[in-house]
Amino acid sequence: MRNTIFRICLIFCFSVSLLGQAKKYNIHTVAFYNFENLFDTVDDIYTNDDEWTPKGAQNWTTEKYNQKLKNLSKVLSEIGTPENPNAPTFIGGSEIENRGVLEDLIKEPKLLQFDYGIIHFDSPDKRGIDVALLYQKKFFKPTSFSNIPLYILKNKKVAEKDKTEESTDEENEVKIQNNRVFTRDQLLITGFLEGEEISIIVNHWPSRSGGEKATSEYREAAGKLNRKIIDSLQQLNPNTKVITMGDLNDGPCNKSVKEALGAKAKKTEVPEFGMFNPFEEMAKRGMGTTAFRDSWDIFDQIIITESLIKPDFSTYKFWKAGIFNKPYLIQNSGQYKGYPLRHSFTEVGFSDHFPVYVYLIKEMK
Template sequence: MRRFIKFYVLSLFSISSLFAQSKKYVVHTVAFYNFENLFDTIDDPNTSDDEWTPAGAQHWTKEKYEQKLKNLSRVLSEIGTAENSNAPTLIGCSEIENRGVLEDLIKQEKIVGYDYGIIHFDSPDQRGIDVALLYQKKYFRPTSFSNIPLLIYKNKPVLEENNNEDLGDVEAKIDVKNRVFTRDQLLVTGFLDNEEVHIIVNHWPSRSGGEKASSSYREAAGKLNRKIIDSLQQINPMAKAITMGDLNDGPFNKSIKMALGAKSKKVEVPEFGVYNPFEEMAEKGLGTLAFRDSWDIFDQIMMTKSFIEPDFSSFKFWKAGIFNKPYLIQTSGKYKGYPLRNSLTEAGFSDHFPVYVYLIREKL
């Protein structure tokens, strides 16, 4: 009888494994990458980009610019390919000067065949750096997009009276004299294959002046992010939203844990809540950037609860990762082990590692 029970259990296990293996899935990679100062070589009189010119402090020449484009395109072509042979379907990006640099990027040999489209708005950032979304036209069809300003001011509380209830009506609230100009939050809605998803691309206020002194600005960014998601869920309670970007805060900071309300464990995510798979990585000491030999994960991709339900008949989150291949890492000098960034002598990759998630769905 024991032998029969053992055989029966093993048979069930084998059948279950075979059934699981027989299922086929559609996989899409969603990535985010801070390009670290992707400037062209032309001086824009309306922004503070003087150092990123041939005569500027960075000696930013045509040769360096072209090498930077090649470097970035190599990375974009390889993100997530350990589990998905296709390059990322959706790529959120930050620290780009204008649409022109993205047009140059998507023409690079490594990625030109993926036929990326661009969604980009100029932001009010004083350095002239923006966020944008690249998407493979074959798989993603945008239906609407908008840039939502983050309204924060010097010497004013930012969490209580930050942004209009109506996200599209902000002109009356803009106080130019006291405003802290930072990147807008980019909201893109579209169809991934035949399924509607919403993407928010972020580059939250920096830690200039110190982490503590600037924390309220990022908390305001988290609150605006939460408001955008709330507006989507009011229209459709099951709205599938992904928010990603360089948040200039780690998964444990108030901007993410409290203002946005992200949770690290799927079972703890409430209805209409947000799941952050990168908090668990941070607990293990992993990072996307380093400062004074301390690693943190500023680059994160989070999603609404509708992406973590156990039914794979529609797109769901599978797993997340940090793309930190050896060629992206400094091999010598003071910053050995850090991301291989730009220097005065060479165009590197970035001072951040890119991050990615896989979305999967059972094939019909």
Template sequence: MRIKTFISLFFVLFAISTANAQGKKYNIHTVAFYNFENLFDTINGSNNDEEWLPNGAQNWTSRKYKQKLHNLARVLSEIGTGENPNNSPTLIGGCEIENRGVLEDLVKEPLLINKDYGVVHFDSPDKRGIDVALLYQKKHFKPTSFKNIPLLIYRNQEAKDDKKDKEETTDDKNEVTTDNRVYTRDQLLVTGFLDGEEVNIIVNHWPSRSGGEKKSSPFREAAGRLNRQIIDSIYKINPNAKIITMGDLNDGSYNKSVKEGIGAKRKKEEVKQFGIYNPFEEMFYKGNATLFYRDAGDIFDQIMVSEAFIKSDYSSFRYWKAGIYNKPYMITTTGQYKGYPLRHGANEIGYSDHFPVYIYLIKEMK
């Protein structure tokens, strides 16, 4: 009899506990990053954009450009909608962007215009003119400062050539000038208030693997060190700073540029004061990917957060969970590249050669 009474009491207490948990409400925001892959307009600019003109190699017409914008807008409007009532992401980092104009066109797309996105963008020294940028929903995020921080790297930083280190096929080349500087993308730092809480965002697109992974690795290692310097400069001002660093790193979460350069950790319990947590490392070891090369998948697109985002209480915005957005319509269904991201081809305007990534930030509502 006592056992039956105990069991009954247990289920009553469990039901009450569950009801209380379910009764909690959270303010939720999605933060995303997407490599837009060659988001060029059809206007001849001062950058090396000849390939992406109506009479260029890609035969890049207004019709194709408009379809590309529509495709990107569809993806951006849907990321995080499964668990975020605000629908599309509050913050979107992007790369492979020709200029501010293409972003202004993108945020005016019918699927995005009602979200009223603002744009933070600087022209980078990259010779193809591809830049990084941040889109933000104006009603939720108020920028207070933003700056582009150059990555100064030089040809003599390369590792010695290794014949076994084959060059990867990529549109993204590391351009070199007579002064031996490798002109690549700046790192974009934006500080602002997310529904009243200060957040610092760094948007990255690190040097490519053009010339081979090993030969080009020192460039990305330098990018990782610069990223860490930016993070440390923020921590000096505020030891409890909330920092998000994200981008296409052209390296995996396990590479030296990320593990040593940034010092990112795979598990929350490994993160100490002033540390950085990378949820995409665990996702990689579980077999997930944002891009593929020679049938091998990897996660070059990553979003990492500072220690302040992974505290156990939800009295202010905390990291909840991460994901890769790879719906069936974004995936190649036939041929040699079946299962790869559906990118632009001769007969089809796709989305990107990368899948976007995202995280949720949540805060308990009082």
């Protein structure tokens, strides 16, 4: 039955000021997920992907790759349920090797019925990992898309990795000739969601490899570029609706998000043309999408423009946000009990991040 239900309605009651009258709404889920090393098994001579091959350190076989696709498709098909029985209309993703792995992913049985389109560009990241957007063609019609590079120069303070700080399995590559730090591009897509124009930016900001403090300015530069893109869209159309999402490698309270991007935690604090971050309050309550040394933070965020929080549901607006952390996504034993269930040598897991999502709703006439 689910594969026949594409236009989904949500029924809920507003406050007593509307006399408790139930209203019907169309609903769309917008999701982001760090796929954590979604690599195929083929050695790409132009990128540093040797680890993720059958002869590499991960012994990455066809069987393991297929299980990874199966695991991811299960998660993606369930994000946002039960409030919205339909799979997400939009899925932003990161740590994607190439377009081919996305084509394999959307052919998985749990996703095939939703007829996802793909928007993807190769990025200059040395491991070849990219960002991308999947979208349900039935609902969204893209009109333009581009990859916008982030140009930053090496910070001298990162010359030697600070062993006391967090690092990841990715590194910010520095090209010696010009001292440029190569990282993921920011992906901008504009199109029409059931006739309403909306823009989406998919991000994977520079990592903390080398230390959080030493690399902070890299992510601040990413936040400034994000803000510049949004400013340009708002200059063209002051009422434009923009959603920026991704693995920011910073939490909601870091400078890259709070100052460079200018995101606010409360709707009442958001100025005209400002940004609202529904994940900051979650972070303050101790919730998280990823953990390091038993310290949780929300690196994965979906942040929206003020135009999406105005109290008028005659067009699509933000309803609420969440972290998708079902029990099957959680390690249930060992040193990392309670952490996201990621890949290991003995088990093909899901990711070292939990997905995040927001709902857009519009009142039905």
